[in-house]
Amino acid sequence: xxxxxxxxxxxxxxxxxxxxxxxxxxxxxxxxxxxxxxxxxxxxxxxxxxxxxxxxxxxxxxxxxxxxxxxxxxxxxxxxxxxxxxxxxxxxxxxxxxxxxxxxxxxxxxxxxxxxxxxxxxxxxxxxxxxxxxxxxxxxxxxxxxxxxxxxxxxxxxxxxxxxxxxxxxxxxxxxxxxxxxxxxxxxxxxxxxxxxxxxxxxxxxxxxxxxxxxxxxxxxxxxxxxxxxxxxxxxxxxxxxxxxxxxxxxxxxxxxxxxxxxxxxxxxxxxxxxxxxxxxxxxx
Amino acid sequence: xxxxxxxxxxxxxxxxxxxxxxxxxxxxxxxxxxxxxxxxxxxxxxxxxxxxxxxxxxxxxxxxxxxxxxxxxxxxxxxxxxxxxxxxxxxxxxxxxxxxxxxxxxxxxxxxxxxxxxxxxxxxxxxxxxxxxxxxxxxxxxxxxxxxxxxxxxxxxxxxxxxxxxxxxxxxxxxxxxxxxxxxxxxxxxxxxxxxxxxxxxxxxxxxxxxxxxxxxxxxxxxxxxxxxxxxxxxxxxxxxxxxxxxx
Numbered sequence: 001x002x003x004x005x006x007x008x009x010x011x012x013x014x015x016x017x018x019x020x021x022x023x024x025x026x027x028x029x030x031x032x033x034x035x036x037x038x039x040x041x042x043x044x045x046x047x048x049x050x051x052x053x054x055x056x057x058x059x060x061x062x063x064x065x066x067x068x069x070x071x072x073x074x075x076x077x078x079x080x081x082x083x084x085x086x087x088x089x090x091x092x093x094x095x096x097x098x099x100x101x102x103x104x105x106x107x108x109x110x111x112x113x114x115x116x117x118x119x120x121x122x123x124x125x126x127x128x129x130x131x132x133x134x135x136x137x138x139x140x141x142x143x144x145x146x147x148x149x150x151x152x153x154x155x156x157x158x159x160x161x162x163x164x165x166x167x168x169x170x171x172x173x174x175x176x177x178x179x180x181x182x183x184x185x186x187x188x189x190x191x192x193x194x195x196x197x198x199x200x201x202x203x204x205x206x207x208x209x210x211x212x213x214x215x216x217x218x219x220x221x222x223x224x225x226x227x228x229x230x231x232x233x234x235x236x237x238x239x240x241x242x243x244x245x246x247x248x249x250x251x252x253x254x255x256x257x258x259x260x261x262x263x264x265x266x267x268x269x270x271x272x273x274x275x276x277x278x279x280x281x282x283x284x285x
Numbered sequence: 286x287x288x289x290x291x292x293x294x295x296x297x298x299x300x301x302x303x304x305x306x307x308x309x310x311x312x313x314x315x316x317x318x319x320x321x322x323x324x325x326x327x328x329x330x331x332x333x334x335x336x337x338x339x340x341x342x343x344x345x346x347x348x349x350x351x352x353x354x355x356x357x358x359x360x361x362x363x364x365x366x367x368x369x370x371x372x373x374x375x376x377x378x379x380x381x382x383x384x385x386x387x388x389x390x391x392x393x394x395x396x397x398x399x400x401x402x403x404x405x406x407x408x409x410x411x412x413x414x415x416x417x418x419x420x421x422x423x424x425x426x427x428x429x430x431x432x433x434x435x436x437x438x439x440x441x442x443x444x445x446x447x448x449x450x451x452x453x454x455x456x457x458x459x460x461x462x463x464x465x466x467x468x469x470x471x472x473x474x475x476x477x478x479x480x481x482x483x484x485x486x487x488x489x490x491x492x493x494x495x496x497x498x499x500x501x502x503x504x505x506x507x508x509x510x511x512x513x514x515x516x517x518x519x520x521x522x523x524x525x526x527x528x529x530x531x532x533x
Contacts (some may be wrong), residue, residue, distance in 0.1 A: 284312040285332055285345055285361040 008045050028128065039098055041061065042139075042146040046093040049245040050123070054154065064155040065129035066258050072167030072212045073232065078245040079165070082177075083255055088125045095147065099140035119147075124259050129180035131155075137212060144216040151181055161195075162228035164182075165248055166214040169232040174208050185235035185247045192218060195227035200250035204232060292403050296483040300408055303403050306359075306433035309412035313358030315446040316345060317456070317478045318416035319468060320428040321471030325418035327356045327493045328475040330446070330483045331505035346493045350375040351500045352386055353419035354493060358446030359433075369413060371395050388427035392437050400435025410434070414445040420497050442474075448482035455481050468496065472504075476512055487513035 001011045018051040046054065054060050068083075070076045081091075094111055095118075102117060112118035115136035139147055152162075171186050189199035190210065204210075212216065214230055219227035231251055235244040255261060292302040304368075312332040329345040348354045349371045357364040374394050395415060403410045414432045421427060430445065431437040442460045444452035455478050459529045465471040476490060483489050490513075492504040 118339060147512065282361055283345075284309070284359070285314065285364065 016049060030056070035217050037213055040130050042095060042097045042143050042150055044093060044095050047091070048119075048187075050092045059156070060154070061156045062131075062154055063129055063159075064131050066161050067131045067133065067152075068163045068165070068166045068255070069133045069135065069213075069217060072136045072165075073136050073240040074167045074244040075165035075248065076136050078241045078248040078251075079132060079134060079217060082249075082252060082284070083259070083261060084122060084134075086260070088259070089122045089132070090125060091120060091129075092123045095121075095123040095135075095151070097137075097139065097143055097147070099138065099143060100205060101138040101140070114147045118185070127259055130258050140211050141212075144213060147213065148216045148220045150275065152217070152224075152226075157226060158223055160226050162217065163251065164214050164217055164228065164230040164231065165251060166210075166232050167170050167244070168232050168234050169238075172208075173234045175205070177213065183231055186246045187247055187250065188234065190218060190230045190232070192222040192226065192228040194225045195229050197229075199229055199231075200253060203270075292408075300403060304533040305420045306410040306412045307414075308434065310359040310414045310445060311447055311449070313360075313413070313446045315444060315448050315452055315479065315482055316356040316358050316416055317442070317452055317475055318356065318418055318428045318430070318440070319442045319460070319465065319471050319475045319478075320418070320426050320440070321457075321465040321468060322426070324468040324471050324494055324496050325420070325426045325428060326471050327354065328420055328473040328479050329356050329415060329491050330479060331489045331491050333489075346491065346503070349391060349417070350379075350385060350419075350503045352495065353384055353391055353417065354495060354501045355415045355417040356445075356493075357415045358415045358449075359414060364415075365415045367395055367398065367413060367415070370398060370468045380446070385422065388417060388420045388429060389421075390440075392417045392429040392431060396431045396437040398435075399431060399433060403433075403435060408461070416445060419495055424497050432439070437452060442478075442480065451482050452478050468494075473512055473516055475518055476509065480497045480513070482517070 001009050003009060050062065053062060057063075068079070091111070097119075099250040105138045112120070119133065119135045119137060119139075121131040122134070124132075133151070188204040188208070189201050190204050191199060210230070210232065214232065218228055218230050220226075221247075231248065233244060233247050235241070235247070237244055252261060292300055294302060314332050316327065319326040319328075327346050332345075334340050334344060336342050338359070345353060347368050348358045348367065353375065354373070355368070357367070371391055371394065375386050375391060378390070395417070399411050402408045410433045412433060414430065416431045417422070417427075417431070421426055425460050428440050428443065429437050430440055430443045432445075439459065442456045445454065455463070456474075458475065459477070463470075464474050472492065472494060473490065488506065489509045490509055492509055493501055494504065496502050512522040
């Protein structure tokens with residue numbers, strides 16, 4: 001092509017070349033999709049005894065009467081402080097997954113370090129039908145279904161009862177009235193239709209909705225007619241905080257029927273699980 | 286959308302950004318102001334400082350001029366800006382009209398500044414409330430309170446910050462003519478009010494006073510401890526008297 005100034009430029013032709021590149025591209029796409037899928041797969045790693053029990057049962061399921069799931073740092077902190085603080089709990093497994101916000105360890109068999117965001121399972125020694133799951137890592141939307149199917153698929157549906165404790169920022173709570181400071185944090189509940197019995201706090205009002213792992217678990221329980229109750233705690237604090245953890249106390253009523261709980265709790269134990277960020281933050285005076 | 290953007294009205298007449306700024310104020314520690322007869326008192330709950338932090342650079346009580354000072358609750362950085370503007374205005378006023386500012390004048394200046402930020406585009410309101418105390422030239426003691434919306438009012442006693450509601454209720458019950466009869470009594474009232482909400486007593490309280498024709502004075506921690514001990518003794522004596530009354 002000649003330009004106005006007389007120079008000659010070589011121009012690339014926009015004619016499509018009739019090579020058979022397409023097939024390779026497709027294969028490459030497929031390969032990439034498959035790699036991503038594998039990378040994002042959710043794996044449950046059980047301890048040897050539990051893995052053995054799973055094998056021994058014909059259906060690859062565990063007998064479980066009560067599953068308590070804590071989603072979020074405050075819910076997990078509450079369980080750690082009030083329930084898991086006795087010596088009668090064994091760590092029996094963890095979930096290993098990878099997503100952009102939860103870069104799990106590349107080797108599945110390594111259990112997460114304490115304090116790391118993770119999904120951990122605990123079983124009560126005296127009552128092995130009671131399982132606790134603490135989930136503090138982020139589970140991406142495309143992984144929620146897998147997580148729920150794999151975890152709840154390991155448990156026998158008969159006689160199973162599920163309780164979910166979950167944190168949520170109060171900014172997400174939609175209400176026509178103004179929320180005064182003293183009302184926060186507070187609990188709201190949601191149940192599956194198979195769940196009989198009273199919830200210990202008011203039900204979640206419309207138009208509020210649940211999202212994420214609690215929603216996936218509750219939906220699964222609703223579909224498979226498993227009695228499930230969820231307690232959502234709305235709090236205005238971003239980090240683990242002892243007052244927010246104490247808000248879950250009504251759930252202790254149900255939990256004490258299942259396992260022996262520590263009768264009274266020293267403030268020091270709670271403080272251990274709550275991060276005191278006040279001193280370090282100079283934002284407010 | 287009415288609350289996420291800059292300060293605009295919502296359909297029901299709320300200025301959500303201003304209301305949220307008032308929430309930011311509640312994240313600051315408590316401050317209380319008391320207007321006595323010959324003294325004005327400001328008491329604040331000391332924030333816990335980090336180990337390596339210089340304590341004296343974390344101040345909630347600041348002098349605006351020799352005869353006016355203020356305590357704030359809320360965003361530290363916003364407070365710094367407001368205080369600096371107020372200090373400049375105090376001196377500018379002295380140079381222009383050759384008189385020190387009245388407490389009401391400087392409060393109005395601060396409140397007008399705050400209000401401007403609720404009505405401009407691209408700016409958010411200041412996230413602080415302030416208690417401004419001092420004496421006017423004619424010797425009248427004054428206490429004013431401002432908030433993020435830019436309103437200001439005169440008070441006999443008030444509190445701002447985290448547990449302001451509790452402290453204000455205490456003051457409503459206990460602020461009487463006799464409770465502020467002397468300077469010492471007024472100071473003790475401020476301490477008593479703070480002790481309602483401050484954990485671990487006197488060592489977490491900072492107190493400042495201005496007496497007529499004197500400049501701002503920050504009380505030493507020893508003085509505060511002495512007063513706290515006095516207050517606790519008085520409380521015990523009260524409780525003893527009540528017990529005795531019951532038994533007779």
